[in-house]
Amino acid sequence: MITKILIANRGEIACRIIRTARKMGIATVAVYSEADADALHVEMADEAVLIGPAPASESYLKGDAILDAARRTGADAIHPGYGFLSENPGFVDQVDKAGLIFIGPSASAIRAMGLKDAAKALMEKANVPVVPGYHGEAQELVVLAGKANEIGFPVLIKARAGGGGKGMRKVEHQADFPAALSSARREAKASFGDDRVLVEKYVATPRHIEIQVFGDNHGNVVHLFERDCSAQRRHQKVIEEAPAPDMPEDMRAAMGAAAVQAARAINYSGAGTVEFIVDASEGLQADKFWFMEMNTRLQVEHPVTELITGLDLVEWQIRVAGGEALPLRQDQLSINGHAVEARIYAEDAEKGFLPAVGRLAHLAFPDGDVRVDAGVRAGDEISPFYDPMIAKVIAHGKTRAEALGKLAGALGRTEIAGTVTNTAFLTKLCRDADFASGRLDTGLIDRNIDSLTERVSAPEAITALAALAASGMIASPADNPVTAIGPFEIWGAPKRSVILEVEGIASAFTVERESTYTWRITGSALEAGELRLEAVGHRQDDWAFSAGGVTQRCRLVQSGVEVVVFHEGLTHRFGKQQRRRSDDLAAGGDSVVSAMPGIVKQVLVVNGQEVKNGEALVIMEAMKMEMTLSAPRDGVVAEVLVSAGAQVTDGVRLVLLEAAVKAA
Template sequence: MNTISKILIANRGEIACRIIRTARKMGIATVAVYSEADAGALHVEMADEAVLIGSAAASESYLKVDVILDAAKRTGANAIHPGYGFLSENPEFVEKVEKAGLIFIGPSAKAIRAMGLKDAAKALMEKADVPVVPGYHGEAQDLVVLAGKANEIGFPVLIKARAGGGGKGMRKVDVQADFPAALSSARREAKASFGDDRVLVEKYVATPRHIEIQVFGDNHGNVVHLFERDCSAQRRHQKVIEEAPAPDMPEDMRAAMGAAAVAAAKAISYSGAGTVEFIVDASNGLKADKFWFMEMNTRLQVEHPVTELITGLDLVEWQIRVAAGETLPMGQDELSINGHAVEARIYAEDAEKGFLPAVGRLMHLRFPEGDIRIDAGVRAGDEITPFYDPMIAKVIAHGKTRAEALGKLAGALGRTEIAGTVTNTAFLARLCRDADFAAGRLDTGLIDRNIASLTEQVSAPDAIVALAVLAASGMVPPERSNTGSVAEIGPFENWGSPMRSVTLEANGAAHGFRVLREGDSAWRIAGSGLQSSDMLLNAVECKHDEWAFRAGGVTQRCRLVQGSTEVAVFHEGLTHRFAKPQGSRADDLASGGDQVVSAMPGIIKQVLVAQGQEVKSGEAMVIMEAMKMEMTLSAPRDGVVGEVLVSVGAQVSDGVSLVMLQSEAAAG
């Protein structure tokens, strides 16, 4: 038995805060590490001690093994928890931690290596009688060999990175002609993400569900499973909503998958928390002989809270106790499922624009109260930067039934208020209410099939547009404003009514508006951003950020906040954002005209055109990587390349021109 007295958390954000909470409950001191970009972060504030470890880039901070070990030594920490991501599945890190005389809260380096490469892991699973997807997992990496194996397997196939996970380096290929380009793209992304461009090729399951089993082992040979999670709601192979248990899971299949996962863990003498991921053929319902091993994640998962809620356990506490040498707190026959839990990941991303990652300062952040679990690593005022994953929070709901849990989650998402950056919150709420998803008709293609309805842009009602314009004008009556003062009234029309001009982006375009006072608490707003010619707001009241007004004979209430770049109105479960003209626009990305523009900071991975080259509208011109995502920037119109302004490897900021087309007049 080893006494763990102080834990250094080699991570950041939500998971670092999550670990600190459990350590505090157990009476264990904590040390946070942070980059320069995270100096004011929540996990730094929560920990007992904090150590600066480098500049903003992860390669210069959270991935610096020696610097992290030195921080542990200086603070007297005797254990390190890696969280997930960064160094959590790096066997060399584990070895250095143990060589330094510290306790690694996770599996052995040997176990991580055994599951670190998908091809070797699948060969090992075959020996352990764990079912494996048909495919090619060999060493040969030549295009001719891989394309030939794909033909033998039969299209469609999946190209998958040999190392890593999270959908990076993964491409579906439907026909042989598309294989070379897909292979090149998968290799490039795999190299950038994992430093290893080797791939494997597998049969693509037409109606797949992604069901995983949470396993736990100790250093005394005991292994249990904590039941399954369904992670089939995905986009770009990234999990969006996770739940436990899996909908419509037959007991014989649950037992078979649990046994297979335990066998996988025992095959590598696994200790700690791990997840065995399976692909399931759901074309004819869930069957006990229709699941296959995909990979094992040798760490805590992002979605572990749903398992905690249905089992009543604290998995981080189990991790700490196992790392200290204790036996598992419970045996398999003591574990049971209680109700249903669902988790949604809120990201700073624009679902309506292809889930483009976003950045920004959170000028307002309010999560729902009540019977809802929120795992977050940010507060109001924090900044979402381009350096790290843009997840803001996880919202988790538990209910007696799946329908109850989904209803709670949808309601909680509707009451979540975030301003300062675009988020996927409305998309998540729609997904909860999607007819197929709500009925449990799941597979990994569900979101793509229903993407139009899930990401449909909802225009702000005229009354909400008018309220945003009024707030931006600064013409709120002094006795009803949240500050007790008001900006100077603007110019007067020739008939004497006080009037002010305002420019805002409303429903995707910039518009000019006029605001006219009509009495003590009535205001008339006119402008091209309204569907009607104008809108009269009566009985306007404002107390702090809570507003009430009457429009068209109907009294409405909402919350409104504004900063230097936008006005945000939270109304009936939706967030309406109105950018001020000095704010940058995320949709500058190839929005038309004569140039291709970077939508956010990133690194140029490929330049696909040259000066003088003719291009067609939509043709790929530049590939860049930003916030862990590879983006293809396309030609805004037919034309001729006039100038290429960037080169491969260049780091560009938001709004930079990358390629210029010749003007149509010059080209003519």
Template structure:
């Protein structure tokens, strides 16, 4: 067994590798950037090495610094995790050249699967079914248009390099093809430095199903069954499950055999995933699935496979990297129950999934109901430099209904304050009828996006609880001090208070009258509401109109967040003195909605602009955000430079003040 492993990654995957290493007696070395100096993975590992400034390109993507850290720490091997350098064949080769073991496949296998067109040609030769399409070298637009016509519209134009949906366009007609191709090429060139594209038949009712494979250095390859990753948004996975709902045994066997063939064709060693697309228009069938690509690394969603097989895939990685054969043969592997994984992100689903940054003032995760893989704690800062994942929440049950119910309950227990999360969006998805009944497909989230991301107005009892929190009344109710319980006392009359809240940028005036014994009359948006509040150490029981509910509240002085049944509402105190002049001035400024990098500036001082026109592009947390002009006008000032890192709220550009 390896003695010491350096982990060339961060966050939850680094923590996850450290824990398995500790269990096996393998020493671990963390690496960290300036932003991660106090990160959880640094605290958990046996030792840690600083590798550079916060931007990933200056730290986690610096292969020379990572290899030097491994050599200086006396590590035997480097585990790349996923993302960053995990699928970089040059890095894998450099690790081997330095006399270290790369915990992953050989560089030749990574390179073979690195370009989609070459990978598909290789799979066709190995007898693996491939989506009908053109994967050749001829990139002439007229030739590709002819190939698209031969395949039959609709088709997908896909960049041959990279992934994540970049450089991908669905094309419905021949007339729209060349414009879509040009757009995909521009995006692919910017993202991957390679404008080449391939053409594939568009599958009308697609399911994204992948097979976990594992090989060793002795020629053995097995598969560990399938995962369904069809619940996606913009080609990014949201909730994964294993096994796949509605999977016939004949199709499971056929996909497993095809995946093993694919791995054997490139001499694969270590953990990998063969991704297939299946046509579910008439249900899943053994002759209606095709190879898409191979991920030559451990996947983010690997815990669902671990849950149904009882296998620790990181342990297998360490054993294979130590030269051992696979711990189990194919016939020794079986499926036990059902598992789900939800990706909890710092993002605001109700504002177009805008990444959220800031300090996690409070974080409760459902450790009692689920396996939780996380790399952050309360008090940590979610920075703009890296992926905004907070945790992976994994549940397992004897069947799909039980496992999904546990996931829904677990998500309802997520309580994060200081940073907005997608917990409510995830929970809504678990109870969306098509998903709950086992009918996922890659378009499901987009079809139901409005209901999954709609803004829920604050119910009277929620707004009342927030107002009482700001008034200090709730804190008084949690003490045994009899004098504190007299808060708001008035001689000869009831105690009436007024609080002006702000919820999602809108003022919300709340008046309340204490009637004693935890009873209140609240005036909210013209409606009188009588409610009764009783408290426990970690929650409030609120009764309104004969209905009692449990609410949790987190208050930090400047803001309060109220949680109920998986939903949350965030309130601040509104400034009643903010005048109309300030609001009007806001319409003349373009400000940074999140901390990040000013990637592009499209205008200069004096330029005439139209409302909605993109003036600048910001980049943060692997996401690009176009900033539009708030009105017609002319640029007065450009206050930042392209490539500059800015804080949330920074004024980037201003418009000339309108006359009158």
């Protein structure tokens, strides 16, 4: 019987596991890096052990340090969560050798599914449908190109050790195959240390549908129905749901049976997900799905399965790892309603989904009938060291439309200040006509990306309120009139000038008090040049104010150098000062600056080197994302200001070019 679990992970999933363990009366041990010393999962666990510095390679990926923490605290089992060491068979071997229980599949099962080509060959032997393609060992261009011709274009080149779309190239024509193969190999080598690839038939209208499977150590395997993960951006899941929209019963049965067969083929125990690619060009059909890969761990999107089945999958994991048989048989499992999940990230959708950092000055999730799985609370920092996910919001309803409506409403009521997030993008996606109607495929988001990421300008009354807040002269009917007057001036009414960044442009405002609760705000960013505001109600950060005879309500939060206003389901952010000085963005394109906080991985140039427009100068990495910064013009490197390994913040100058020579 398991009595104490060490959780070899962090953030949301660590907190999720702790909640279930607590419910089962099992003690928990958290491990943490120096960056996570004050993290929520550390606070929630019964014990916590420091395992290393902030970089994951020096902490959460150090199997020896994690096992030492288990030994020191007397833990008898290790739960890996997802990511990090969850699918590392070498770590499972270490756990087994230490005499501890690994809450997950065997090392042999993980190895069997670890390489895509070997996994697909195994599935073919098990009579699981596999995408037509070549998964062999020969890697010569002539062999791969020949196989592509046999399959028929378009084809997909995929890194055999890959994931997340890296090392993947779609090839439309035979003549393009050699260049695409070279590009895929380079990326695969850089990402996974393995440049071997496989070639598959490209499915024109693909849906990504996966089956949750569960096995035990007594020979039992069941499936817990399907999840649709077709709403993707750059091969990364955005919104997941269960069950799949418009899924015919015969296809559900066929996919479930195939997934169970796949799990049986490797003697699978614990939670796993069998992922299939589906041809949806003529609707969902029972003979139009093919095996892609198996994730030998719990999935990020497992809550939607929990909500439609009423089960706790982490509890099932713990019980199976402890030697128990599966709690239910296949005929005892059923689907109840529909569930959808959205992942809230610290990222800027309007800037190509660049990951962001920041301290969460304000964090409020909606009360009521949605589930929120979070690993942070107000005051926590989103650092550049780890995945920037803030929370998952999951909604359940009797129908898909009801669940989507609940999710969109919950996202609109979510309030986060201190970093930019993707909540507006997620809300728009929930309400997108194609998505809401169930017309899904993996290209939906890319086709509609402009409308989904379009900026919604703040109403001028909200802009004026932000200027008022930045001035420090704000007062409400709840304030003491004696102390609410603001700065004293001998001549005339109290007045202050402020500069706010409004939609990326520095805008000057003048705020003048006309009475205790009314102000006149002037500025070029206002349509008529000025606007009068009157405070008519206030409770904590909630404001009711009148502008132009219209009363509006909002929540106002001042976060560091920002004023953040939550209004009608949208978040409007106004910088109190420009993010970068004008000399850091030299008008002539003489500076290369960091676009986000992160670590400098490589510096590719030296002082005095000639460079061409677009030539790579610096490679940065932050939160699992790599970015190459390029020369803004032809020129000569005047000075390299950073070195590999340096930690930099947003807007720091990295490379200077010699001043551009102006034509006479």
